Amino acid sequence: MEDGTGTFELPGDALRFCDVTSLFTDAAADMEPDSMIFMEGFTLQDAMCALEIGEPRLDSGLVLEEERRPPFDPLTPLLxxxxxxxxxxxxxxxxxxxxxxxxxxxxxxxxxxxxxxxxxxxxxPSTSGHDxxxxxxxxxxxxxxxxxxxxxxxxxxxxxxxxxxxxxxxxxxxxxxxxxxxxxxxxxxxxxxxxxxxxxxxxxxxxxxxxxxxxxxxxxxxxxxxxxxxxxxxxxxxxxxxxxxxxxxxxxxxxxxxxxxxxxxxxxxxxxxxxxxxxxxxxxxxxxxxxxxxxxxxxxxxxxxxxxxxTLLAQSNSISIWETVGHLRLWLSNPPLQTPYIRSLTQSTFYDGLLVLSKYSFQWLIDRFFFESVGMTFSSITDSINEEWRGEAPPPLKKVERSFYKLITPHIRALWYNPPRQRRHLMKSLVDWHALYDSLLEVTDEINIDALPQNHILTKLPYVALCWRLASVREVVLSGFQLELYVAEERSFAYWYATQILDVHLTCIDNLFAVVPKESNAYRELTFQSQLLTALQLMSAALFVVSMPLMSFEWERIRPNFCRRYKWAFRPEYENINAPVVAQPALHEFMQACADILEGEERTSPAESIQLALAILSELLRSQSFGGWAGYWEKERIQFVRSLADACANLSGLPGSAEELDTFNAKTLKWDPQVHPWFPALSQTSASNSKSGDVNEIP
Known part of the structure; x- marks a missing residue:
């Protein structure tokens, strides 16, 4: 520090500090101004990292007394x-x-x-004596x-x-x-x-x-x-x-x-x-x-x-089983998500860049996709298309195949990404799924559908791609709860939108029931999916209503948040596709649905919806009918269905009438991905306290 005479004093006790300025001055005497000396392997980045900035982790040159260690001798004898x-x-x-x-x-x-x-x-060297x-x-x-x-x-x-x-x-x-x-x-x-x-x-x-x-x-x-x-x-x-x-x-x-x-x-x-x-x-x-x-x-x-x-997956020739296992690993907290190494190895096992499961071609993959979806191969569907084709140009089957090639293997591999990356992949793939849906519509447009029997596959062919796309949209929306992306004000819309997606998905499944052979695994899988999605729809509808009080209803603030959250649904690539996008998020429809409930024009009972969902899930558990593509992982599907039933039980105290809705405190809903990835539990203690007042309070 300066002593007022233009000279500097050493800080602290002069007996404990020595002025080393001359050492650095003498060492740098032969150096030119602005020049630097580097040692091998030591860069400017290393020099900057060595500066003491108050963060012990960055000061790697500082060795505390408790960190000092004796010299290491690798030949020290060991017991x-x-x-x-x-x-x-x-x-x-x-x-x-x-x-x-x-x-x-x-x-x-x-x-x-x-x-x-x-x-x-x-x-x-050899030693004569040893212990x-x-x-x-x-x-x-x-x-x-x-x-x-x-x-x-x-x-x-x-x-x-x-x-x-x-x-x-x-x-x-x-x-x-x-x-x-x-x-x-x-x-x-x-x-x-x-x-x-x-x-x-x-x-x-x-x-x-x-x-x-x-x-x-x-x-x-x-x-x-x-x-x-x-x-x-x-x-x-x-x-x-x-x-x-x-x-x-x-x-x-x-x-x-x-x-x-x-x-x-x-x-x-x-x-x-x-x-x-x-x-x-x-x-x-x-x-x-x-x-x-x-x-x-x-x-x-x-x-x-x-x-x-x-090992079990490698012996499974079903892409639906691969998809089921990938989803179960994300939906179930026990067992926990596998290490990145295992998830990467699983992706490499499914597709090594040339073959599926090291032995199957893409033609097998597309045949398998349709066989597991509707009970018949793409080759047989292609034969039917060629027989019924009425267009002047050949049917655009190559375009359809290219779309499948672009979608299926990345879709299965993405199920073993980490959860945020998996969600991002699904969001990006939605345009490609819609393009495939449009291609199948293009095929059926040149066929006289009215002349075909009602149970002919060509009458419902586009629904195959639409079902897979809607499943991806549903996963994108619900995974937002698991990843804790939604703030309180966004939850009601997410549940409402999930309800709309599930409604369209159930309609698609109903259409496919007419063309899928009843004795096939595909039919059994559709039956399971229909029951499961119905229960999910009822639960989502109930949560949409009871989480409405968490919103501020300031639409001018909600609208920009909606545009940011759901920008994946309005990508410009959709403008290049002829078919209208199915099940798009619509804020104005949500606003109208909220208004109908608040004005009492729509009768709703969240408690009845939860009870009906629980009844469907309980029937599933009793019937032991868990689809046609569960295989070895049927027990884990049971575990997933049981977790949904437990979520219903945790929501058994929801209001059952308009009067109870008016006094319901939405703050009693507690979201915890460790309890359930998508649905909250109802805090019974908080719920009972809310009866006395302080209701519908915006947190």
């Missing part, structure tokens, strides 16, 4: 039980990488990752193979995730910090090392009684690597066996847990959560809370469950 703990912790960090965290914050904190050359047995309880092979053979297996598993996961099915930084982090994941090392080479380690553990009794527990961890690592390296479509049975073997090893590990060690012990020092300050990365430092071993094994069990489900 077998210590190695068990180390391997368990490496699994924990691997699961955190799969959860979307950076390698520098997870796997790369394992110091042996950076010292593989130092524990290469062929490069180490029989801590044989060097535990490090140079067993631990080294486990580290190689870990890195190779991360490499295979990285390769899968980088295919584009998952979004970098949104689902996962691709920064490798210029650290090798053994990209150039063959998987079979790593597997041979793991097998060698397993054999050594089996033959050396000096590591007893931990040899079996340690071997189970090595075999789990090996089996996981084998699963990741296998193609489920080529040999599903072998893939399934590997998953079962991995599950057996996991169960043995859980029965034989590793001992606990205090912080600062030898096993703990093999992990450095601050390794990021020594890696080439621009990401701020972050210490990831390490999950417990129980949480780690639960995560790995879910990973195995994902592989097992993939």
């Amino acid at each position: 077998p039980e210590e190695l068990c703990w180390i391997l368990d912790r490496s699994f924990s960090y691997e699961t955190e990488f799969h959860a979307g965290n950076l390698l520098s914050h997870t796997v790369f904190t394992f110091l042996y990752v950076h010292h593989l050359p130092d524990i290469e047995p062929d490069l180490l 029989p309880l801590r044989p060097r092979e535990l490090v140079t053979l067993v631990l080294r193979s486990a580290v190689q297996g870990l890195l190779k598993s991360c490499d295979l996961s990285w390769r899968e995730l980088s295919k584009g099915g998952m979004q970098d930084t949104e689902d996962w982090q691709s920064d490798k910090c210029e650290i090798s994941l053994l990209e150039g090392l063959p998987v079979n080479f790593v597997l041979s090392h793991l097998e060698e380690a397993s054999t050594w553990l089996s033959n050396h009794v000096q590591v007893s009684p931990w040899n079996a527990a340690l071997r189970a961890r090595i075999l789990l690592r090996k089996t996981i690597l084998q699963i990741m390296h296998s193609d489920v479509c080529k040999d599903p049975a072998h893939y399934h066996r590997l998953v079962q073997v991995a599950r057996q090893h996991l169960e043995y590990i859980e029965i034989h847990p590793s001992p606990e060690y205090e912080k600062g012990s030898k096993p703990h020092l093999t992990f450095d959560p601050y390794i990021g300050r020594r890696l080439n990365t621009f990401i701020p430092m972050r210490v990831i809370p390490v999950p417990s071993f129980k949480q780690t094994w639960d995560t790995i069990r879910r990973l195995l469950d994902g592989w097992r489900e993939l």
